[in-house]
Amino acid sequence: MTAPRIRVVLVDDHAVVRRGLRAFAETEPDLEIVGEAEDGEAAVALLRERATLGEPLPDVVLMDLLMPRMDGVAATAAIAAAHPEVKVVVLTSFGEVERVHAALAAGAAGYLLKDAEPEEVAAAIRAAAAGEVHLDAGVARELTRRMTAPHTGMGSLTPREREVLALVAQGHGNREIARRLVISERTARTHVSNVLAKLQLTSRTQAALYAIREGVITPPTQPL
Template sequence: MVVDDHPMWRDAVGRDLESAGLELVATAADGPSAVARARATRPDVLVLDLNLPGLDGVGVTAAVTASLPDTRVLILSASGEQQHVLDAVKGGASGYLVKSASSDELLAAVRAVAAGETVFTPGLAGLVLGEYGRQDADGPRLTERETEILRLVAKGLGSKQIAERLVLSHRTVQNHTQNTLRKLQLHNRAQLVRYAMERGLAD
């Protein structure tokens, strides 16, 4: 599903997705319509602008992720402002691209988000991660390896990329990620990213 208040941009993104073989189930031009149509069509991925009339993209993200936990939200915004990225991720977004991204980058991001990965325009994740405070002293105890993998997840790397960087098997990385989710009582990688941002785990 594609949500943008500019008809030409909305149509262009929809065409790009359909031409790549993806099914476009709905579009919307404002926040309230976006929430209603998402609940009606239950898309796998919601490609969402931040600047919307009626309800902004962060509000739409929060409403959709609360009622449709299987729908992933990918923000596609003209803004690369640090606070906007942070607000979107805290609202539950699984990814954030700026509109200067190419069609190929957008398609790759949609597929990655649909597969449960997190995606950021290069450079944005590091900016956001630097904003947050220290890890809770009395929080759940993660092993050094779990913390290392959590930092890389927070930077938007997928399991295969993490496995290559740390010279581990793909299965090992997935096992560590699942262990971390269980310890932190979280449910998906987007929540892991949010946890890491809130605790400054990229210092």
């Protein structure tokens, strides 16, 4: 008896990438492309519609990370919450290692580099469908290196801490930061302390200069 084919949905904002993945998958007798989406929001809507209509959900979603409207990390989290039986394998470039870590935390079952060979793409899909995890070796090494490196620098800041750094650099005090971010002043003060500690800075002035140097904010224009 022939084993059931693995149902796959392709999610990428570049149509040419989706066409290439589809063309490859159609040469594999055990893979079946059952849908495509141009971004994370469309992917979540596609799965919701299939579930509502009683159609079989995909076994695996191949998910790009950088997309408009809803990126791959947010879409992975939404799919994992609504359809935990659906496995997500993210497609990434080597420069998106931070997003890979976030995608895994959101529930992704593995990741591939976009320049992976077709055989590796098929292997990742089959591994995910079988409940296994497929990790690109190069990205895995970089993730491990970052996880064991000292937690300093911009890469150590959470998204909220980056917001706080920008507001500090713009000259806002804790009360104004709390108002803008709709948090308590005590929480704002804690965030500022954490930012300074992670960046190994001792003052708000140093934080402002650091933010300008790193491109978090643009320096104020000097009057003529």
